[in-house]
Amino acid sequence: MKLKGSQILLEMLKEEKVDLIFGYPGGAVLDIYDQLYKSKIKHILVRHEQGAVHAADGYARATGRVGVCLVTSGPGATNTVTGIATANMDSIPIVVFTGQVPTTLIGNDAFQESDITGITRPCTKHNFLVRSVEELAATIKEAFHIARSGRPGPVLVDLPKNVMAAETEFDPANIKIRNYDVTHKPVPKKLSQVFELLSHAKKPLLMTGGGVILGRAASELTELARKYQVPVTGTLMGLGSFPGTDPLWLGMLGMHGTYHANMAVSHCDLLIAVGVRFDDRVTGTIETFAPSAHIVQIDIDPSSINRNVVVELPIIGETKATLNDLLHFLAEHIYTPNKVTRNEWLTEIKQWKEKVPQGYCQNGEIIKPQYVIETLHKVTKGDVIVTTEVGQNQMWTAQFFKFDKPNTFITSGGLGTMGYGLPAAIGVKCAFPDKNVVDIAGDGSIQMNIQELATAAQYNIAVKVVLLNNGFLGMVRQWQELFYEKRYSHTDMTYAPDFVKLAEAFGIVGMRITKPADVEKALRDAFAVDKPVLMDFRVSREECVYPMVGPGESLSQMDLGTREMIN
Amino acid sequence: MEKKEHIISILVYNKPDVLARIAGTLGGKGYNIESLSVNTTTQYEISKIVMTSIGNQATISRIENQLQRLVDVISVDDLTNVESVHREMVLIRLDLTDDKKEQIKKAVDDNQWKVIKSNEDYVILEITGDKAQVDLTMARLEPLGIADITRTGLVALELKN
Ligand SMILES: Cc1ncc(C[n+]2csc(CCOP(=O)(O)OP(=O)(O)O)c2C)c(N)n1
Ligand SMILES: [Mg+2]
Numbered sequence: 192m193k194l195k196g197s198q199i200l201l202e203m204l205k206e207e208k209v210d211l212i213f214g215y216p217g218g219a220v221l222d223i224y225d226q227l228y229k230s231k232i233k234h235i236l237v238r239h240e241q242g243a244v245h246a247a248d249g250y251a252r253a254t255g256r257v258g259v260c261l262v263t264s265g266p267g268a269t270n271t272v273t274g275i276a277t278a279n280m281d282s283i284p285i286v287v288f289t290g291q292v293p294t295t296l297i298g299n300d301a302f303q304e305s306d307i308t309g310i311t312r313p314c315t316k317h318n319f320l321v322r323s324v325e326e327l328a329a330t331i332k333e334a335f336h337i338a339r340s341g342r343p344g345p346v347l348v349d350l351p352k353n354v355m356a357a358e359t360e361f362d363p364a365n366i367k368i369r370n371y372d373v374t375h376k377p378v379p380k381k382l383s384q385v386f387e388l389l390s391h392a393k394k395p396l397l398m399t400g401g402g403v404i405l406g407r408a409a410s411e412l413t414e415l416a417r418k419y420q421v422p423v424t425g426t427l428m429g430l431g432s433f434p435g436t437d438p439l440w441l442g443m444l445g446m447h448g449t450y451h452a453n454m455a456v457s458h459c460d461l462l463i464a465v466g467v468r469f470d471d472r473v474t475g476t477i478e479t480f481a482p483s484a485h486i487v488q489i490d491i492d493p494s495s496i497n498r499n500v501v502v503e504l505p506i507i508g509e510t511k512a513t514l515n516d517l518l519h520f521l522a523e524h525i526y527t528p529n530k531v532t533r534n535e536w537l538t539e540i541k542q543w544k545e546k547v548p549q550g551y552c553q554n555g556e557i558i559k560p561q562y563v564i565e566t567l568h569k570v571t572k573g574d575v576i577v578t579t580e581v582g583q584n585q586m587w588t589a590q591f592f593k594f595d596k597p598n599t600f601i602t603s604g605g606l607g608t609m610g611y612g613l614p615a616a617i618g619v620k621c622a623f624p625d626k627n628v629v630d631i632a633g634d635g636s637i638q639m640n641i642q643e644l645a646t647a648a649q650y651n652i653a654v655k656v657v658l659l660n661n662g663f664l665g666m667v668r669q670w671q672e673l674f675y676e677k678r679y680s681h682t683d684m685t686y687a688p689d690f691v692k693l694a695e696a697f698g699i700v701g702m703r704i705t706k707p708a709d710v711e712k713a714l715r716d717a718f719a720v721d722k723p724v725l726m727d728f729r730v731s732r733e734e735c736v737y738p739m740v741g742p743g744e745s746l747s748q749m750d751l752g753t754r755e756m757i758n
Numbered sequence: 759m760e761k762k763e764h765i766i767s768i769l770v771y772n773k774p775d776v777l778a779r780i781a782g783t784l785g786g787k788g789y790n791i792e793s794l795s796v797n798t799t800t801q802y803e804i805s806k807i808v809m810t811s812i813g814n815q816a817t818i819s820r821i822e823n824q825l826q827r828l829v830d831v832i833s834v835d836d837l838t839n840v841e842s843v844h845r846e847m848v849l850i851r852l853d854l855t856d857d858k859k860e861q862i863k864k865a866v867d868d869n870q871w872k873v874i875k876s877n878e879d880y881v882i883l884e885i886t887g888d889k890a891q892v893d894l895t896m897a898r899l900e901p902l903g904i905a906d907i908t909r910t911g912l913v914a915l916e917l918k919n
Pocket of ligand 1: 580581582583584585607608609610632633634635636637659661663664665666667
């Protein structure tokens with residue numbers, strides 16, 4: 192069957208079971224949009240290409256499937272770069288199709304030409320410029336395969352206009368791509384070493400990261416921890432991979448981790464890290480990270496091993512298969528934790544927890560941001576998918592919302608992209624129309640992709656924006672307070688739009704909440720309407736995120752803040 | 759850990775921008791390429807890249823891991839600690855100026871350097887050898903006045919796989 196390039200693209204999307212794409216048209220992709228007009232594939236018209244990529248990324252994080260977007264050449268393509276870099280840092284599988292000028296004009300500085308494969312080479316897992324229609328089908332198949340296999344990541348496919356118009360024979364049953372070896376290889380010797388280490392450990396600790404969620408290994412990790420009573424801490428990206436309401440859960444570690452998680456890391460004698468890359472926000476000073484521990488690291492990507500922290504026992508493999516092997520090995524060899532030492536260890540952790548509970552003071556008439564987050568948990572009973580923006584709003588969410596399930600906390604961890612949360616929430620809600628989806632936002636961040644409220648309004652994508660409006664670029668202000676003697680250089684955001692009117696102007700529901708007593712009702716009201724809602728919570732302006740490990744400090748040296756609840 | 763020069767042999771798919779990917783990956787992560795040599799193998803779709811980089815074992819392992827992540831990279835081997843042979847080639851032009859003419863002709867004869875082109879005005883030599891040999895020859899050529907020079911990156915081959 193002879194088809195045009197643009198038709199082959201849509202056929203291949205069907206082959207890949209793509210039923211939804213986020214995009215924005217332009218000259219170079221007119222042929223493709225003309226095919227879309229006749230197609231059953233749903234297309235969400237965003238208001239900025241960055242939003243398309245974040246939406247595809249949110250969709251991918253929530254579903255575990257590949258998110259897809261489509262944009263035009265030149266500025267359309269360059270507008271995707273922040274979104275792609277965001278996905279790349281967090282290893283999120285997306286495929287970005289960009290239009291390109293005809294192959295005959297490439298290199299001529301043609302109108303709306305940009306070397307997007309060159310620009311995105313360092314921030315994609317891989318990218319392709321499709322030079323002829325004959326290689327189109329295989330390239331698309333390969334792009335999806337690369338995006339989701341191994342350590343996932345974003346793949347960009349650049350589509351010159353003439354390639355989309357050209358015709359070739361298309362036979363979906365006969366598309367050959369390179370063979371990528373992804374078979375799992377068990378490592379019994381290493382498992383027996385883990386067994387030995389566990390048998391000798393008095394203070395073992397599990398550390399879970401994004402690789403556990405991406406590798407769909409949350410149930411294996413949970414089984415390991417519960418069966419053998421090993422306490423668990425996690426990175427920002429790992430939240431949800433172990434139930435946040437389980438007594439073995441210590442909360443997040445690192446810069447804004449809980450006191451007891453950081454103390455546990457600093458005192459454990461065995462640290463089993465799964466799907467983490469030991470980012471500097473997590474480790475504090477490297478030299479004093481887990482100083483007394485044997486470290487075991489399980490990761491699919493060899494480049495994550497020994498990059499920052501030198502580990503004693505690296506195990507390279509899929510997190511799920513490797514944890515499964517480990518569970519079998521431990522069961523077969525009848526590993527039984529020493530009850531006495533294990534209880535001592537759990538008691539020690541409990542004492543740290545009692546010394547510095549994760550808390551805040553909701554006193555007076557001003558809403559505390561943490562209170563909003565806790566109330567959100569109460570109102571939704573935790574049954575909600577949460578995205579965040581970046582800054583204090585993100586850290587408070589990580590600290591105060593108890594995520595019980597994987598793929599329900601969706602945040603830009605590695606790149607820390609302000610403006611991520613709203614479009615990501617739109618992507619999530621498109622994937623799960625029946626789920627409650629909330630973007631916990633800051634007043635600075637929300638203005639970075641606020642235009643996507645129009646997208647939400649147009650398709651009635653009923654996301655709820657919980658805006659923690661402190662009138663500041665709060666996280667930067669916090670650093671200015673702590674390290675620059677309160678010189679608030681360019682972080683005051685009091686000059687802002689009236690968010691309620693703005694919401695209404697976009698055609699969605701706007702609410703303003705100024706009293707603690709009104710928080711719960713506002714949230715209930717927001718979930719009761721099947722429309723996008725923006726809740727402008729006016730919160731305490733100079734609240735800080737505590738506890739905190741200052742830059743260049745060790746995890747055991749936390750600044751606890753000046754809260755009254757420290758015992 | 760001891761810093762030394764490592765010879766890294768990389769098999770890649772011969773794709774248009776594979777070299778840019780490799781150079782970009784290393785440059786972007788702050789690793790330096792000292793020398794580089796690229797060509798196709800017996801199979802046109804597969805190229806071999808031999809590069810040298812200076813670093814301690816941990817740094818070199820990181821470089822290998824970073825390269826291994828690239829989709830178009832087939833394999834990465836550090837040839838430093840395995841038995842292998844190494845060669846570089848230099849093309850050198852010596853100008854036969856009146857004051858140096860005799861001295862150059864004598865040196866070329868005495869050392870049996872390989873002349874690949876010569877006439878009244880100049881002589882072009884081809885020097886091959888491992889790094890030490892090439893460096894030694896270069897030191898001898900230096901006083902004769904090198905008019906122009908091209909030196910390849912190092913190529914290396916394992917004695918057995
Ligand atoms: C695109 C982008 N620009 C700048 C920053 C630096 N930055 C990190 S947090 C932050 C403040 C965010 O302010 P807001 O959204 O109001 O959140 P808050 O911290 O007040 O909760 C800034 C500017 C960033 N992370 N991303
Ligand atoms: Mg703010």
